[in-house]
Amino acid sequence: MFLGATGPLLAAFLSPARYGKSRTVATHAACMSLQHAIKIAAFGLLGYVVLAWLPQVILMIISGILGTALGRGLMLRIPEPLFARAFQAVLTLLAARLLYLSLIG
Secondary structure: OHHHOHHHHHHOOOOHHHHOHHHHHHHHHHHHHHHHHHHHHHHHHOOOOHHHHHHHHHHHHHHHHHHHHHHHHHHHHOOHHHHHHHHHHHHHHHHHHHHHHHHHO
């Protein structure tokens, strides 16, 4: 389970109070993009056929672009101190969810 939750794990090492919201988000996005590129290559080498899922992949790309635009707009409107508190709150909730799921699973 924890191997699939590397986004929140990585985010725990990024501090908006230290780096600012733009650098935090950009660093996290770059790291996750690199990780996903490695996953795509690994699945390709293992014989996974992405073309069979092309419609879903296209929909995910479109939703990712829309989500990025919406998230950027929200990020630019949120003050730095509120962003830092919200970032920590979301990480805490995600950690609590992972612990809960590991206890009941």
